[in-house]
Amino acid sequence: MKPTMVFSRTPGLKDVxxxxxxxxxxxxxxxxxxxxxxxxxxxxRTIAVAPVGCAVYGxxxxxxxxxxxxxxxxxxxxxxxxxxxxxxxxxxxQGDGDLASIGMAExxxxxxxxxxxxVIFINNANYGMTGGQMAPTTLAGQVTTTTPEGRDVSQxxxxxxxxxxxATLPGVKFSARGALxxxxxxxxxxxxxxxAFAIQDAGTGFSIVEFVSLCPTNWGVNTLQAVExxxxxxxxxxxxxxxxxxxxxxxx
Amino acid sequence: MSETVFMKGNExxxxxxxxxxxxxxxxxxxxxxxxVPAYMARRLPETGGTFIQAESELAAINMVxxxxxxxxxxxxxxxxPGISLKQEGxxxxxxxxxxxxxxxxxxxxxxxGNISPSQSDYWQSTRGxxxxxxxxxxxxxxxxxxxxxxxxxxxDLADLYRNPVLVLSDGLLGQMMEKVIFPxxxxxxxxxxxxxxxxxxxxxxxxxxxxxxxRFIRSLIMKQGAxxxxxxxxxxxxxxxxxEEPLAESLACENADIMxxxxxxxxxxxxxxxxxxxxxxxxxxxxxxITLWPFPSEQLATLAxxxxxxxxxxxxxxxxxxxxxxxxxRERSLKEVRVELLPxxxxxxxxxxxxxxxxxEVLK
Ligand SMILES: Cc1ncc(C[n+]2csc(CCOP(=O)(O)OP(=O)(O)O)c2C)c(N)n1
Numbered sequence: 209m210k211p212t213m214v215f216s217r218t219p220g221l222k223d224v225x226x227x228x229x230x231x232x233x234x235x236x237x238x239x240x241x242x243x244x245x246x247x248x249x250x251x252x253r254t255i256a257v258a259p260v261g262c263a264v265y266g267x268x269x270x271x272x273x274x275x276x277x278x279x280x281x282x283x284x285x286x287x288x289x290x291x292x293x294x295x296x297x298x299x300x301x302q303g304d305g306d307l308a309s310i311g312m313a314e315x316x317x318x319x320x321x322x323x324x325x326x327v328i329f330i331n332n333a334n335y336g337m338t339g340g341q342m343a344p345t346t347l348a349g350q351v352t353t354t355t356p357e358g359r360d361v362s363q364x365x366x367x368x369x370x371x372x373x374x375a376t377l378p379g380v381k382f383s384a385r386g387a388l389x390x391x392x393x394x395x396x397x398x399x400x401x402x403x404a405f406a407i408q409d410a411g412t413g414f415s416i417v418e419f420v421s422l423c424p425t426n427w428g429v430n431t432l433q434a435v436e437x438x439x440x441x442x443x444x445x446x447x448x449x450x451x452x453x454x455x456x457x458x459x460x
Numbered sequence: 461m462s463e464t465v466f467m468k469g470n471e472x473x474x475x476x477x478x479x480x481x482x483x484x485x486x487x488x489x490x491x492x493x494x495x496v497p498a499y500m501a502r503r504l505p506e507t508g509g510t511f512i513q514a515e516s517e518l519a520a521i522n523m524v525x526x527x528x529x530x531x532x533x534x535x536x537x538x539x540x541p542g543i544s545l546k547q548e549g550x551x552x553x554x555x556x557x558x559x560x561x562x563x564x565x566x567x568x569x570x571x572x573g574n575i576s577p578s579q580s581d582y583w584q585s586t587r588g589x590x591x592x593x594x595x596x597x598x599x600x601x602x603x604x605x606x607x608x609x610x611x612x613x614x615x616d617l618a619d620l621y622r623n624p625v626l627v628l629s630d631g632l633l634g635q636m637m638e639k640v641i642f643p644x645x646x647x648x649x650x651x652x653x654x655x656x657x658x659x660x661x662x663x664x665x666x667x668x669x670x671x672x673x674x675r676f677i678r679s680l681i682m683k684q685g686a687x688x689x690x691x692x693x694x695x696x697x698x699x700x701x702x703x704e705e706p707l708a709e710s711l712a713c714e715n716a717d718i719m720x721x722x723x724x725x726x727x728x729x730x731x732x733x734x735x736x737x738x739x740x741x742x743x744x745x746x747x748x749x750i751t752l753w754p755f756p757s758e759q760l761a762t763l764a765x766x767x768x769x770x771x772x773x774x775x776x777x778x779x780x781x782x783x784x785x786x787x788x789x790r791e792r793s794l795k796e797v798r799v800e801l802l803p804x805x806x807x808x809x810x811x812x813x814x815x816x817x818x819x820x821e822v823l824k
Contacts, residue, residue: 252670255530260680267676273666275529275677278552281522284514288526288534289666291510292484296668314522317515 220246222271227262231431233388233421234263237330240398241299242270244405254297257286261303262336280311283318286325297408298325305335308344308368315374322379322413326404329370329416331385332423333442340426344368347445352426367445371418375451381413384450387420387443389435400450407455420446463642469604470495470634472642473537473563473627474503476611479645482533482561483509486523488516488542491575492631493565496537517542521549521562528558529677531665533615537563539631540581541572543589550624551590554694555679557664559618562596563611563627565634568807576807577631577725582779585626586753593691595698597625597705598752599653600723604640607633610750612645613653620659621701628752630775632725632809653707701754708756713745713763718819721747721760721784722773726810730773733815744819752780757787764788769822770799773815777805798822 217223220242228235245251251272258266260279267274277285286300300318307315307329318325334352335341341354345367349358359367375383382404386397397419404415420442424434467475474496477485485504487497497513504511514520520536527534538546543564553560564585568578585598597617601607607629614625643651650656666675681687709727711734713719718737720730727748737744747763749756764770770788772781778801785799802818804810 253668255666255668257526264680267674267678270674271669272674273669273676274674275526275666276556276680277525278522278548281518281525281549284519284522285526285529287512288484288486288523289530291512292527292530292532293667313515314519317519321512 218242218246220251220271221269224268226269227265229425231422231424231434232262233332233419233423234330236388236394237328237419237421238269240394240401241328244398244401245272245297248405250297250405253295254299255289255293256299256301257282257289259302259306261306263301263303263330264337266301280306280309281314282306282311283314283323283325283327287318287321287323290323290325294324297405300325300327302327302329303336304329304331304333304343304345308370319374319414319416320377320379322381324408324411325414326408327416328401329418330421331370331418331446332421334423334426336423336426340423345370347441369446371416371451374416379414380416380452381454382407382415383452385418385420385446385448387438387448389422389438393448403453403455410455412454420448461644462647465640465642466637467604467640468495468635468637469607469629470565471499472604472640473607473611473629474499475642476608477535477561478503478507478509479642480533480612480615481645482535482615483507484527484532484534485509486512486514486520486534486536488514488520488538490539490542492567492634493537493539493563495634496563517545518548521546524560524562525549525553525558528553528560529666531662531667533559533619535561535563537565539565539567540569540578543581543584547590550596551588551592551594552679553624554588554594554596555592556677557622558624558677559622560624561611561614561618561627562624563629566628566630568805574807575631577775577809578805578807579630579724579726579775580779580805581628582752582774582776585628586755594694595701595753597621597623597701597754598628599625600628600750600752601633602724602728602748604633604636604638608640608642609648609652612643612648616649616652616654616659617705620654620657621697623697628724630725653705705751706754706756706759707750708759709748709750710759710763711746712743713747713767715743715766716745717743718769718771718823719745719747719763719767720771720773720815720819723749723752723780726773726775729810729812730815732812733819736812736816737819740816740820742819742823749780755783755787760784760787761791764791768797770797771802771815771819771822772799773802773810775804775809777803
């Protein structure tokens with residue numbers, strides 16, 4: 209019998225080894241994003257903005273045009289690229305420190321202007337690249353290098369729910385939260401990206417997909433324990449769902 | 461064809477941006493440059509362009525970054541406190557070699573300072589301003605017409621060198637109305653700072669990888685030795701600019717009794733003082749750097765050989781005078797010549813009479 213290929217590397221990603229730690233969610237998110245672009249035949253018209261964070265080397269992995277941006281300014285850079293080239297697919301790929309802390313003004317205002325860009329937001333509950341500090345998304349009680357006794361919400365505030373927050377803005381047409389730690393959820397995650405890109409191509413407004421991600425290295429656990437932590441702790445604070453879907457054709 | 465109108469400095473500059481073919485402007489309100497975003501909000505949509513009132517100067521400069529990444533001519537304007545916020549972005553623009561134009565209509569500082577004309581950002585402008593080892597080309601007009609011309613030139617130099625270019629004016633030039641001559645944009649490419657040189661294709665811009673290999677733009681360069689190499693490559697470009705682009709106006713400096721040195725508004729006032737000194741029988745020369753970086757060192761050095769008294773007029777506590785002294789010290793002993801300062805910081809503008817009085821003192 210002739211063997212049939214059922215799974216292969218997506219041409220949306222370069223044939224290279226990434227710098228991500230075992231169990232990290234970034235690679236899964238990259239793959240989903242790339243697969244959707246390939247299915248849309250959109251690699252040639254995609255321009256991505258990589259964040260300052262673990263995904264800063266996006267251009268080494270993604271097989272489409274990519275620029276870096278200063279920490280948190282990613283949506284401002286993406287805004288202007290889209291304004292110059294409105295028929296391109298523009299992606300702002302950001303971590304939770306990048307988006308929800310230093311870049312909070314840029315994300316809120318790009319969303320509020322209804323910029324026709326898509327944000328892929330990786331929420332791993334800490335600052336990965338700098339070695340695991342508290343992020344705005346860090347869970348109550350979670351230990352990080354800057355919350356050594358666990359996050360005390362009375363002093364440092366509460367984990368921010370970005371997908372819900374942005375869904376309140378009229379310029380936002382799609383806002384959802386998915387997860388990357390189980391096969392079934394990965395398939396769902398992909399459909400969220402598909403919807404977000406479709407919104408962008410429809411030209412109606414801003415779209416964001418937040419992913420509850422994993423960071424075993426900085427959480428100080430092994431990969432299986434990380435999956436458990438997402439399941440047990442993170443999903444309580446960050447429920448999965450679609451918080452806004454104004455896609456023509458309605459909700460799923 | 462050139463066109464003569466009566467116009468306010470900030471509005472004339474905004475119109476020059478459009479005539480230079482720039483269709484993307486991003487700004488944030490700050491006095492004394494508010495006429496620029498207001499003009500852009502009205503005029504850019506008429507030309508098919510995009511105006512965005514950004515949420516901050518940080519966002520505005522990063523929008524310039526994004527538009528430049530996509531290959532468009534882009535600019536932002538602000539005044540001193542806002543320019544401080546833009547320094548992060550300017551450093552990234554320089555690192556990524558993205559052509560871009562930034563106008564600083566300077567006001568008094570430090571801090572919130574005041575909204576009066578000032579030249580207190582000379583150091584910030586000519587020394588890079590943000591972090592890292594980089595340079596920005598700095599153009600300093602002294603009339604509204606020159607503000608128009610240099611703004612148009614700024615886009616050409618930015619494209620020629622793939623570098624941010626600053627147009628450094630102040631609240632006086634921005635707010636004043638006077639006769640303005642708009643040059644024909646095509647003619648300006650020959651007569652202006654571009655000197656008819658062809659502009660390189662933007663074969664680095666991100667436009668989507670259709671039909672070619674994907675491109676990337678970055679400033680994080682981690683491979684052993686690679687950033688050092690990049691820094692040296694940038695330094696080579698800056699060295700070329702230092703040879704090719706320095707520009708100054710000099711009026712009657714040969715064998716002058718005293719040389720008045722100033723840029724922008726200070727030089728404008730000094731021109732009046734020069735005429736008044738002539739009435740007193742004093743032969744005053746005037747040296748006016750037009751490019752603040754690259755500083756017109758060779759031109760000044762040559763003239764400094766035959767002059768013994770120098771008066772630097774600045775609307776700050778003395779910033780450009782450091783560059784002036786460095787150049788003069790190459791030719792003369794600072795013990796045998798006098799290089800003096802007339803400083804007017806904090807929003808002060810010198811009167812011509814003040815310059816005359818100080819010049820006579822220096823000559824005693
Ligand atoms: C202006 C500025 N401040 C701080 C840093 C240092 N820094 C690099 S990455 C990073 C945090 C990234 O965390 P996050 O956005 O959560 O992404 P992750 O690495 O977890 O994917 C910080 C603070 C920087 N590069 N620039």
